[in-house]
Each structure stands twice: as C-alpha cells, then as structure tokens.
Amino acid sequence: MIKAIVTDIEGTTSSIDFVHQTLFPFARTRMRAFLRENAGDDRVQALLADVEEVEKGDLSLDEAADVLERWIAEDRKLTPLKALQGMIWKTGYEAGELKGHVYADTPEALRGWHAAGKALYVYSSGSVEAQKLIFGHTDYGDLTPLFSGYFDTRIGGKREAASYRRILDEIALPGAQVLFLSDVGEELDAARAAGMQTCQLVRDDKTVPAPAHPQAKSLAEVSA
Numbered sequence: 001m002i003k004a005i006v007t008d009i010e011g012t013t014s015s016i017d018f019v020h021q022t023l024f025p026f027a028r029t030r031m032r033a034f035l036r037e038n039a040g041d042d043r044v045q046a047l048l049a050d051v052e053e054v055e056k057g058d059l060s061l062d063e064a065a066d067v068l069e070r071w072i073a074e075d076r077k078l079t080p081l082k083a084l085q086g087m088i089w090k091t092g093y094e095a096g097e098l099k100g101h102v103y104a105d106t107p108e109a110l111r112g113w114h115a116a117g118k119a120l121y122v123y124s125s126g127s128v129e130a131q132k133l134i135f136g137h138t139d140y141g142d143l144t145p146l147f148s149g150y151f152d153t154r155i156g157g158k159r160e161a162a163s164y165r166r167i168l169d170e171i172a173l174p175g176a177q178v179l180f181l182s183d184v185g186e187e188l189d190a191a192r193a194a195g196m197q198t199c200q201l202v203r204d205d206k207t208v209p210a211p212a213h214p215q216a217k218s219l220a221e222v223s224a
C-alpha cells in the first residue's frame with residue numbers, strides 16, 4: 001500500500017513551459033540587478049562563493065552574473081543558481097507579477113491523496129523556497145498545507161539513486177510504500193533503483209516515454 005507520494009514539479013504538477021518561458025526569463029532578466037542590490041546580504045555572499053567554487057576562481061559581481069545567466073540558459077541544476085532563482089521569484093510572487101502554475105488536475109489529486117491519509121512530498125531541482133512559492137501562489141489557492149516536506153538538490157541530484165535513498169531515510173518509510181512521480185525517465189530509474197514505486201507523467205508529446213515505468217496522462221490517472 002502506498003503511504004507517501006513524492007512528486008516532481010516541472011512536467012508533473014506544473015507545465016514545462018511555465019518554468020522555461022516564465023520563471024527562467026524572470027530570473028535571468030533580474031539576476032544582475034538583484035546581485036547588485038543584495039551584494040551585502042550574507043546569504044547572497046555565501047551563494048556567490050558557491051558559484052566561485054563551481055567555476056574554480058574569483059569572480060567580480062558582473063562575472064558572476066554572466067555565469068548565472070549562462071547557467072539559466074543551459075538549464076543547469078546547480079544549488080546556488082536554484083537558491084538565487086528562488087530569491088528572485090519571491091519578489092515576483094510577492095509583487096503579484098508571478099502566479100504559480102499547476103495543471104487543473106493537480107489540486108484535486110493532491111487533496112484526494114491527502115484526504116486519504118497519504119503523506120505528500122516534493123522533490124524538485126527548484127529550491128525548497130521556490131517549491132513553497134509555486135504551490136503557495138496558485139490559481140487554486142495555497143496548496144502548501146497539503147505537503148509534509150520538501151526536498152531539493154541539497155539532498156542530491158535527481159538522477160542519482162542515492163538521493164532517493166536519503167529521501168526514504170528522511171521520511172522513514174520503505175521504498176515499496178512510496179510512489180515517485182516524474183516526467184523524466186532517468187529520475188524514475190533512479191527512484192526505482194532505490195526501491196520506490198514509480199509513475200511517469202506523460203503530459204504532452206514533448207515527454208520522452210519511459211515505457212519501463214507505469215504511465216499516466218494526468219495526476220487523476222495515477223493509481224496510488
């Protein structure tokens with residue numbers, strides 16, 4: 001019996017286009033000004049040090065902005081980039097310039113699973129702060145009370161089985177009782193290697209099918 005569901009965001013609960021056509025450009029066009037305005041902030045300084053560590057050298061603020069803009073264009077899933085993106089998106093959600101996209105079937109499915117006593121978790125490359133923002137500002141209201149916890153790249157990469165083993169340790173359930181939802185085959189393979197149940201969301205014809213896993217066209221079709 002499935003006791004917990006761990007869900008991906010992009011391509012699973014929410015559209016890939018929203019992330020790539022709205023969220024990423026929002027962060028990219030504001031990154032340089034955000035760094036200048038917040039250069040004295042301890043958290044921003046620590047994240048810029050992490051950027052320098054990845055790039056293996058000292059960077060001026062403008063050089064760091066160049067690197068971060070490039071990482072956004074390349075869709076890199078690096079923790080300092082994701083944390084900075086989340087901080088920039090926060091300004092947009094708070095100003096009412098951003099609304100968190102979820103598919104119409106997402107709130108109903110999450111509410112149904114929650115009401116059935118299943119614990120719900122998010123595992124996304126977006127930072128935990130960004131995850132809470134997207135689910136906290138949807139057209140269907142604040143969905144965050146439905147979730148018991150959030151995981152991001154600080155627990156490890158989404159294509160590594162070790163990350164899913166760490167999540168199982170954190171939520172204290174055997175893999176057989178945990179269902180992982182994602183649109184990406186490599187993530188589902190890694191979750192299965194850690195012992196989790198899996199289901200691929202195939203929302204549109206851009207999704208690369210992973211026929212080794214059960215598939216669903218929407219969360220309403222997921223059997224849990």
Ligand SMILES: CSCCC(=O)C(=O)COP(=O)(O)O
Pocket residue numbers: 008009010011019023077082123124125126127130131134158
């Ligand atoms: C928290 S919404 C933004 C998601 C994001 O930044 C991203 O890179 C998509 O990652 P996912 O693991 O949800 O596919």
Ligand SMILES: [Mg+2]
Pocket residue numbers: 008009010011012182183184
């Ligand atoms: Mg995804």
